[in-house]
Amino acid sequence: MRILVTGGAGFIGSCFVRSVLGPQARECAVVPEAVTVLDALTYAGDRRNLAPVAADRRLAFVHGDIRDGELVRRLVDGHDAVVHFAAESHVDRSIVSGADFVSTNVLGTQTLLEAVRSRPSTTFLHVSTDEVYGSVAHGSWSEAEPLRPNSPYAASKASSDLLALAYHRTHGMDVRITRCSNNYGPYQFPEKVVPLFTTRLLEGGPVPLYGDGENVRDWLHVEDHCRALMLVLAGGRAGRVYNVGGGTELTNRQLTERILAACGAGWDRVEHVADRAGHDLRYSVDSGRIRSELGWAPRHGFDAGLARTVAWYRENRSWWQPHLVGGTRT
Template structure:
């Protein structure tokens, strides 16, 4: 089985590639894994260093919006697992165009190539943010989409395109929607690595609004295990939720990170709330659990402790990123 992973040098995509090649998740036994990544600011070849010597790995630097490159790379692959996306909400608020271009048009370019080459399965990786916000209960896969940020709107658009290719062309498309991810190799603009690296450097951390926004936290490895299960056995045309089962307010998360880094609330700086800040996310994971046997295996206490330790021990990875230096090779 030949697997193409778009965005495979990013945070979640690289975890998936490392899992596929090291055999630390569901046994999919790929004969070859191709990574297609543009290497924007959050893509990093170093994320693939643990498996860089595996002869099954091929890396292609390219843009999913480049139809010529995509057509060449897609040819000959049995499965596409599509992670590549612009994903930072704050960046989308300040400028939405790259999100629409990459997330919508890039996905359409990939779908067209997969259709043309008869790719066996297309796994589209999405987010719980497409649903908007929920005060009580949890979203099921049938919940109406109601995105509130340019980022989540662009992901909702790409979800609908993927499902349309299944319904129109009969393509074997499956979609996953996940809750907030954390773990090693996450670019330090997201809340957990931002807070941890700031605290390790003796700095302060920002807390939006009253800190009462609620998120469900999912370790990146558990997320990738769920994606592998969907890739292997998910039903065509279906959506599957992948969650961690641990909801925290941002204030509660901040307390845990302060404790893990040996810091106090004097290091927290209240800031104005984000525009259109969704109050609460919560996914119902009954479907993937009952159909595919998924269950998160890394509880938040263990996962946060291991994540803090990883950032403490891997300054050489994140310090250049925070300094604004490029870590991508030029040759």
């Protein structure tokens, strides 16, 4: 199998590349002959994320944009599968300005789909988010739920999901979609909550907690997510959506307490800040389909996974400190 990975120098995409080129890929029945990473290397893309597999002769890197139709068509022609991570993904940035989110997440996905349409044997695995369902007060969303996104980011991802499903239904393309809960783990850009809080605490600074801290998220280790993606790539069904949840629901206050403990810090390091605009109260997805159809289950317990993540940031300051400018994050 020859795999094109868009956004493969980002947090989740690079973990997928490291995983698919590692021994765990065979466990998931994925045996890549070649892996090509296409990444625009915007602020959150970093080629250092691929350093552990840089010497693998199966890996090639292309610096480019998924909105470049000619480049995308040329790359797709040489591959059997496209695994699509490339996206603008930070909710706060989408609230400030949504233009890049619509351009990359919607138009970029459409550009890829058009390129894949000319190759009916190519699988298109679209990596999405639980945020497309919107907030749920009780229970968990199944894949059959209608999409009710509330942030510009979530709306752009929901739009790309619907485009992908439309290309499947209209053109018979092998499109598969995954919707994951909040990821954490090594190599995550320090704007998301776990690395943001961890790096600030390691620097001796305070951490910002939105509102009353009662917003609930489900946490999924990035390696568990990537194993799910390999299983969907190997054995998923065309036109199918698969929820991927970690099974650890925490309020933001509970998450903050755990990060403080992992960093050896106290509650005096927490600053309460005004809540995010349109902040969804709770996300929760039902992962029964991927568990029953493909035998997936998370392997990383949250507390152990968080401890290893904090240790990674403590031991890899040279990776994240260049992202800090004058004490603030770019």
